[in-house]
Amino acid sequence: MDPLTDDRIVPVTMPKWGLSMQLGKITTWIVEEGDEISVGDDLADIETEKINGTLEAAHAGTVRRIIARVGEDVPVSGTIALLAPAAVTDEELDAAVLEARAVIDAGVPDDAGGAPELQTADVGGRKISYAGAGTDGDVILLVHGYGGDRNSWLFLQEPLAVKYRVYALDLPGHGTSSKDVGDGSIGVLADAVTGVLDALGADRAHLVGHSMGGAVALAVAAAAPGRIASLTLIAPAGFGPEINVGYLRGFADAQSRRELKPVVVRLFADESLVTRQLVDDLLAYKRLDGVDQALHALLGALLDGDAQRADAAASLAAIGGAVPVTVVWGRADQIIPAAQAESVPGAVRHVIDGAGHMPHMERPAEVQAAVEETLTRAT
């Protein structure tokens, strides 16, 4: 029997965090051979070109073999460890290890596709970029937050794409979309989301929105409730007056790595997730022509003086319970307090330990579970 098709042996594989990821490197193994693990347990810390993260267990079982060494490059989906019950013999495991080793040693194939082709839609004269993954199932559209882009979903898009068609867009003013945000209102951003749904030919879609993107998703649903099958709002903007104004203005104003890094670390519960590359990528984005104006204009949509513009509940009321709503919040959120989850009437609430304002980056498995649960409630 081919050892990797022996279904008693469950491979733990290098995850694909983001559409462009081809290689990952284990910096720490958190588990050891012989450990019993449950779904969601932390297995290893992994470093990629873009970001560091922690791999969580997708299956329960006994860790019988650890294959990938700390510090070596492993191609995406390469087997890094094996789970198997005691009944599986060492000889059988050794055969599986040899096969997995060969894949790691071969490295990334030259014809590896890399990122899927970026698509663009013209929405009201603005170029809106989006990228998709997955070929079957319902359409999910991921809407990033203030200063983010479609790559914010790097830990979520691929896993969801196993069962769904999952798209992520760059809102106006962000990523590779047009930097013009018009009057800087949530409505301009919502139009871009609707425009992408039109371009996809999606009559009905699930929206997942983070922070400002949560407010945008709500605005889309309020304008066309029949079109939105479910809403998963991650630390959404607009449900209370409290917000970290220092973060928002600090992000908009930062002109250098020195100024930006102390702002960006506030997004995460675990500051070590903020790599040089992450800060450099954000800085490179902020320096593109038009971004400075866009970010400052959008502050007006988010803030009313030094308080958050709290008008999301009105949008939610307009939807009137027709759409299943879930809120997900990181308990350690330093940007918008997790207590605002209580201000989202009628929603299923998940408050996640060990996560800050970016639970979809810090605790992606739990966010994925919340999204999939929300989809099951959609009609």
Added chain:
Amino acid sequence: MARNITYREAINEALAQEMERDPTVIVMGEDNAGGEGSPGEMDAWGGVLGVTKGLYHKFPGRVLDTPISESAFIGAAIGAATAGLRPVAELMFVDFMGVCFDQIYNQAAKFRYMFGGKAVTPVVIRTMYGAGLRAAAQHSQCLYPLFTHVPGLKVVLPSTPYDAKGLMTQAIRDNDPVIFFEHKALYDMSGPVPEESYALPFGEANVVREGGDVTIVALGRMVHTSLDAAGQLAAQGVECEVVDLRTTSPLDEDTVLESVEGTGRLVVVDESHPRCNIATDISALVARKAFGALQAPIEMVTAPHTPVPFSNALEDLYIPDAQRVVNAVKTVSGWTR
């Protein structure tokens, strides 16, 4: 969307995008339009190494061929800048700057100061520098220390395609005269560059590698030599922090000092001649302002105080290489009182 393009293409793209954005931007220089005796109607050369290729037809009337008279056309570019244009003049090799030096250091560099801030001189002078092309003593010099010495000039030395585009964009938008140094050996280097326009601020050094044991300050091509050395040293357990100055005027003193305060040890790598160069300037800065942090004497890795040799073997020996940087780092990291 960032994609990989060369250093040469990155500079070309910055020129094209700024010419598109601002009708006052013009390009001028030897062989920028024509070349090899052609009138430029078929296919312009785009300068001796093809950096401005394609601009002649894209921007009719705004890419000007000049006679082989640097004093004339650099003077014309500076004059046009004072009168409202934003010329980007190509001075082929920095070695030829001597014949137009009065226009640069006595005129362009002084106007803002001498006219009480009422005159601006938004001219960019692009020029090639550095050894490695077997071009001998009059076509291989670095000479950026000469310009760094003169107040009123901004001096820029990009080391990567990303920096080349962003710094060129800033150079064109800047209201002061900018001397933009392009290393011949970097033109074919590829790297990720966003398609959109962006400007990188002057006076902001880039920490291109972090490390706690030794600071290496470098510029231009020497950034890559230093990164190569730092990679070798990491395998031997010595972690270097590599600082790319990006501009020598203005100079980002804070980033250099902060790094040395963290490591206590400094190596400066500079391809120019060793007297009164960037290495001596950085060494003096650190000796004055971070003396208390220093745990070892400062080492400088530079070219020797000779003209660039014509002999291939000697030219290879002349250019600072990674082994010399490794040796210097070992000297400072192993130094004890």
